Amino acid sequence: MSDVYDKLTSLLQDVFDDDDIVATPDLAAADVDGWDSLAHVRVILAVEKAFNVKFKAAEINVMKNVGDLANSISAKLAGG
């Protein structure tokens, strides 16, 4: 699980070009400068590519924070 957070940290730092971002379970879009709806799509697409996973719209719609995102990734990587 910490692997997922490490990878998300590096991905978010890349997308927002900000080395201070750390992916924590509580981190939400509102906490990050520039994380608007367009950036959200960019994040989702970048995550899908980086982890080689695909999300259903229903999954994306209920994600409230990075914790939800990480849980969803982990479940998919575990074959869930």
Next chain:
Amino acid sequence: MRVTRDLYADLAWLLPAPEDFRARRRALMADDATQVGAGVQALARHALNATQLTQLAETIAAAQARGADLAPLAPFTLGLVGNGTLDLIAPALVASAARHGVALRVVTAPYGQVIQEALNPHSAVNAAKPDAVLLALDHRGAPLSADLASAEASVKEAIGYINALKENFKANAGAPCIVQTIAAPAEALFGSFDRRLAAAQRAAIDAFNRALASGETGSDDILLDVAGLAETVGLARWHSPSEWNLAKLPFSSTYLALYADHVGRLIGAMRGKARKCLILDLDNTCWGGVIGDDGLDGIRIAEGDAEGEAFRDVQRTALALRARGVVLAVSSKNNDEVARAAFREHPEMILRESHIAVFQANWNDKATNIKAIAEELNLGLDAMAFLDDNPVERGLVRAFLPQVAVPELPEDPALYARTLTAAGYFEAIAFSEEDRKRAGFYEDNAKRAALASAVGSLDDYLASLDMEISFAPFDQKGRERIAQLINKSNQFNLTTRRYTEAEVAAFEADPACFTLQIRLADKFGDNGMISVILCKAQGDAWEIDTWLMSCRVLGRKVEQMALRELMLHARAQGVARLIGRYIPTARNGMVKDHYETLGFVKQADGARAGETTWAIATDAETPAAAPMRVVRVGALNDALPQAAE
């Protein structure tokens, strides 16, 4: 070592993005940054992901906003209207246009506003007075109905709609439109019958695309063949229902970089930035094998031969490009006569001397030769593309002549021609009678260009190769390869003495022989055994009976390192002199001055014409160490104390 990349989705003809991408692009954001245009273009020449494309676009926009000089990029303003989320696409267009020599500014219509944007003279797109307007419409936006009752009729309506957009942008923005063909959805209604039934959506899309391509919408528009692009990668991959639903992306984000690169090519072509000349390497690029060593009969180029066909495809592609006006040139490390013989005499060759405008076959570095070709043709370096199977040559040309397009090539030569065409260096928006004749304008066919001054010191580049040279005495493990090199090397071979494997085995055990097998590895991989040296003791001297090397590692200072190694060992064994001999053959003219270059002193002419003998004292200064790690294997390691280095 090589990670498999998808040719189209990953733009695999481009190098992967550099590790320090973010640092480099940040440096270009600084208010006092200089040469921003060149810096931006250098980054854009890599394969970038969506995040990197967006960040590079921000860098370009920031430079434009502060009025920075973006030369050599040519400015271009593009209006963008369409039925998808244009804000996801626009940054990719800006970054990709830089790859094609254009500093792009994109003015995007508000979401869903297409006809309104065209009709309103004060709309954002019209007010910007763009150089062109891209109508990024897919089957949903054209719109082409999927309903059996209306699909056929919707073709005419869609064409009428495109015409109305075109006329209004012409009137209100003064700009031509870039119109897109439409990629059919992957989902069929009947099945194969969809193509035949005029009332089916697929047939309707075919009719629309035909009408668009045949210019029924007017002659000054420019065509972006999205349907062709989607067919190339596969409709089921091109369309992503999930991503359309999520973000109204009109095609899968997997192909965002590819789509944007194609738009960049078109805009580059509109600004005259398309390339005009293809420079070809020969050995293992235009034919299989090394002609200097394998001989005219030994190269693989035969029709029907699986290996030969791959290279025939390269030649066919080059010839087809020539027929549409692309000038062909050759840059090959070869003896001029030997290389030309293939073009003149080999019955299976598709390319002939008359097809080649400038023919540079010599032993100079390729950057210098490509510069000479550009000067001879009076074309800019940014008009050149260079095809070479050897990653070291590609890296050298990129390092010294970054303006030249140098595609990465996959391991399999069967994919060389596809990779070259996928790179889209020669994009055109028109084809005239003049184009057809252009290659013929270069009347002095296959001429040799005077060599330009060398491009500069190669030492930094050599150092960047992270080379490791390894020396070992002849041994059982290397015996077969040693014998093979001894029997097939013709060009870099001082005496061309041939020995059987049994004789090679005898040298291993002979205390009067000093032997070296030399390997070279670099950051691109292991080149394997690339040189063989055999010395025989003669009193207080060693006579160099055999010295050969693969031409693949020419210009890497392997000879200097080999002589250094020889001298160190000779000294350690109390040997006073090294004696070298050059025995000329029809093939080995390139090493005529080998010993002189290395500091040997001429002793006498030999018995046969052209034969020369050379000597160097072992207490003379050794050649300077070249930038590579030295590894000694087996007895060599014991023989030379570490302090000798």
